[in-house]
Amino acid sequence: MQYLNNPYALLIGCLNLSGSSETPLIIDRVRGIIDGFISKGVAYVVGLYSYLCSLETYSIISTLEPAFGRPVAEKVSSEITEAFKGINLYTTVKIGDSNVDLIDYLRKYILNEHVYQGLLEEIGKRFNSMSNDEKRVLSIASAIINAVKDKDYPALYVRKDEYGLSVDSTDHEYFSDVVSSLLGFEINVRPLFYKYLLGFNCDWESRRHTYYSLRIYPFAEPYIERLASEVRNYVKIPDKSEVEGKLNELYRNGDFLKLSLIFHVSALYDNWWLLKFLMHFSGISDERVLCNSAVIEGIYINCFVNPLVYDYVKDAIKALRDKALGELMGTFRGIFEKAGYNSLCVNNCCAFTKDSVRPVYTCFSPWPDPSVGSEASSRCTVPGCASVAVVQGMPSQLILKYFEGRDERALWLFTHKNRVVVIPTTYKEGNHREIIDVLRSGGFSVEFLGSVTKEVTAAQQPPIQSVERQSICKTSAFVGVRPTRDVLEGIVAQVLKDLGFNVQTNAKLRAKGGEIEVDVWAEKRVGDLVFRIYVSCKNWDRDVDRQVVDQEFGRVLQLDNMPHLRVLVVKSLTDPARKAALDDGFFVIELGEKASTENAEEICNIVYKRFRELFLGIAPDKVRNIINRLEAVMKDLEELTK
Numbered sequence: 001m002q003y004l005n006n007p008y009a010l011l012i013g014c015l016n017l018s019g020s021s022e023t024p025l026i027i028d029r030v031r032g033i034i035d036g037f038i039s040k041g042v043a044y045v046v047g048l049y050s051y052l053c054s055l056e057t058y059s060i061i062s063t064l065e066p067a068f069g070r071p072v073a074e075k076v077s078s079e080i081t082e083a084f085k086g087i088n089l090y091t092t093v094k095i096g097d098s099n100v101d102l103i104d105y106l107r108k109y110i111l112n113e114h115v116y117q118g119l120l121e122e123i124g125k126r127f128n129s130m131s132n133d134e135k136r137v138l139s140i141a142s143a144i145i146n147a148v149k150d151k152d153y154p155a156l157y158v159r160k161d162e163y164g165l166s167v168d169s170t171d172h173e174y175f176s177d178v179v180s181s182l183l184g185f186e187i188n189v190r191p192l193f194y195k196y197l198l199g200f201n202c203d204w205e206s207r208r209h210t211y212y213s214l215r216i217y218p219f220a221e222p223y224i225e226r227l228a229s230e231v232r233n234y235v236k237i238p239d240k241s242e243v244e245g246k247l248n249e250l251y252r253n254g255d256f257l258k259l260s261l262i263f264h265v266s267a268l269y270d271n272w273w274l275l276k277f278l279m280h281f282s283g284i285s286d287e288r289v290l291c292n293s294a295v296i297e298g299i300y301i302n303c304f305v306n307p308l309v310y311d312y313v314k315d316a317i318k319a320l321r322d323k324a325l326g327e328l329m330g331t332f333r334g335i336f337e338k339a340g341y342n343s344l345c346v347n348n349c350c351a352f353t354k355d356s357v358r359p360v361y362t363c364f365s366p367w368p369d370p371s372v373g374s375e376a377s378s379r380c381t382v383p384g385c386a387s388v389a390v391v392q393g394m395p396s397q398l399i400l401k402y403f404e405g406r407d408e409r410a411l412w413l414f415t416h417k418n419r420v421v422v423i424p425t426t427y428k429e430g431n432h433r434e435i436i437d438v439l440r441s442g443g444f445s446v447e448f449l450g451s452v453t454k455e456v457t458a459a460q461q462p463p464i465q466s467v468e469r470q471s472i473c474k475t476s477a478f479v480g481v482r483p484t485r486d487v488l489e490g491i492v493a494q495v496l497k498d499l500g501f502n503v504q505t506n507a508k509l510r511a512k513g514g515e516i517e518v519d520v521w522a523e524k525r526v527g528d529l530v531f532r533i534y535v536s537c538k539n540w541d542r543d544v545d546r547q548v549v550d551q552e553f554g555r556v557l558q559l560d561n562m563p564h565l566r567v568l569v570v571k572s573l574t575d576p577a578r579k580a581a582l583d584d585g586f587f588v589i590e591l592g593e594k595a596s597t598e599n600a601e602e603i604c605n606i607v608y609k610r611f612r613e614l615f616l617g618i619a620p621d622k623v624r625n626i627i628n629r630l631e632a633v634m635k636d637l638e639e640l641t642k
Contacts, residue, residue, distance in 0.1 A: 172212070283397070363375040411431070
């Protein structure tokens with residue numbers, strides 16, 4: 001390649017060293033290479049930062065593309081990776097009296113004042129060119145960075161070192177999710193940092209995990225501070241008393257599921273067993289729908305505690321737990337002492353003892369928690385003792401499925417006010433009869449949740465029945481439609497119309513810099529809100545790749561009126577494209593084949609089913625039950641008329 005010259009070749013040869021005698025020569029030549037790239041302009045400097053942080057081509061391209069465009073990103077990436085091909089950047093070199101890795105030396109070298117002054121000037125120009133909407137996003141994101149910095153915020157880690165700020169997460173890019181939760185819409189926020197603050201991508205992979213890292217230069221931190229200082233212009237931040245008031249209101253209203261989700265939020269994405277328990281407790285079978293059910297304005301949104309009030313929430317939920325736990329334990333302690341038992345309570349557990357009666361070791365939780373059973377069992381070490389787990393909150397029937405087949409040593413009781421519900425598979429007559437009698441004599445109404453086989457079957461929601469959409473999915477409706485692109489757009493439009501939306505195809509919508517044509521645009525008034533859907537139809541023979549997804553995401557961001565739901569309807573996606581689409585907040589419908597007039601009815605049914613599942617999935621349980629019952633009645637009537 002023309003840009004490679006003799007010094008590169010010499011460098012590659014010289015870096016295969018074992019001693020330090022040639023170190024000065026190597027350092028000089030490496031600096032020469034670096035200086036050569038620096039002299040080519042800002043794009044090369046930013047590309048070097050990214051490459052020396054994560055030796056991956058995609059890191060350079062994803063960093064540079066939002067700021068300089070795809071062609072420049074690919075060119076810079078190609079030149080840098082080619083120049084360092086075969087070079088062991090982790091070779092040890094001697095600098096003064098110290099031995100350091102070459103890569104660490106280079107990272108510090110390009111942070112010198114001569115280099116960063118040029119970057120600062122470029123950042124200043126870009127900063128002043130951002131739109132108000134982009135400034136709003138970056139202001140909220142910067143405030144989150146400041147709030148989380150050097151704290152143990154769940155799933156997101158912000159640290160500061162000699163290389164600047166790093167915003168990190170593991171196995172998922174949570175930074176964008178957290179920012180989106182405060183914005184109220186999905187956005188991939190990192191490209192805005194690449195574009196306006198020249199931040200860079202430092203993602204990397206191990207054999208078991210993917211590590212996501214946004215890096216921000218130390219000399220760019222004043223811009224972070226400036227943006228963060230303006231966050232109250234864009235979002236309302238509850239004060240400490242408001243946070244305490246809202247959490248206490250949840251407790252007074254008996255919203256124990258919400259309190260459990262907030263209390264356990266630091267473990268929510270790591271401890272699958274907690275989610276599994278809470279899904280069975282609540283009867284909600286989808287993780288995302290489950291944690292979204294606990295939305296508390298300004299405090300807990302889209303499965304995240306608002307980072308801007310995280311310290312308030314931590315303190316308030318801990319204080320509330322101590323208070324609620326004390327009240328719950330006090331109630332049971334009073335009942336057992338009235339029945340002649342002695343009690344000894346430590347932390348969240350009590351031992352109740354009485355002459356000639358089994359000792360009872362009971363552990364309590366003021367809201368749903370799967371660990372309380374094992375806690376109780378571990379304390380029951382006396383021969384013949386009984387262990388009991390007491391959880392505040394009334395479970396759904398689906399909780400029986402959770403305990404089915406589990407070897408539980410503890411008796412599980414769920415309670416609220418004067419009710420106690422017993423999990424029957426954990427009850428043993430010889431061990432637990434006395435406990436139930438004590439609770440009944442103490443004023444509790446005690447009931448067994450039901451048999452596993454009978455009650456669980458009745459409680460589980462029936463699968464969504466396939467309802468034929470003859471009115472909209474007849475093949476004849478699409479006969480003669482050309483080209484095939486219009487077939488798919490027509491199908492999607494008809495489905496959304498049938499679901500009550502006002503629909504436009506090939507809609508020309510106002511956007512930054514002009515108009516954007518959207519394949520299908522649907523709107524429906526819901527109370528005071530106009531709910532908007534953006535649909536892109538790719539009726540192609542081939543798989544849709546990552547670049548197309550990125551383009552669609554960019555198109556959405558340009559719209560003046562942001563959609564509440566963005567949808568991709570495609571034959572199929574590549575794996576990277578599918579991941580990118582889901583990360584960017586797209587609802588994806590993969591058809592498995594290209595739509596045509598011949599298979600229009602089949603495609604229509606697929607599209608209808610996916611939209612229907614989505615809208616039913618986010619509807620309240622009562623609404624879903626009514627719809628399912630109505631459909632069953634309609635099916636019976638249809639059978640009678642045959």
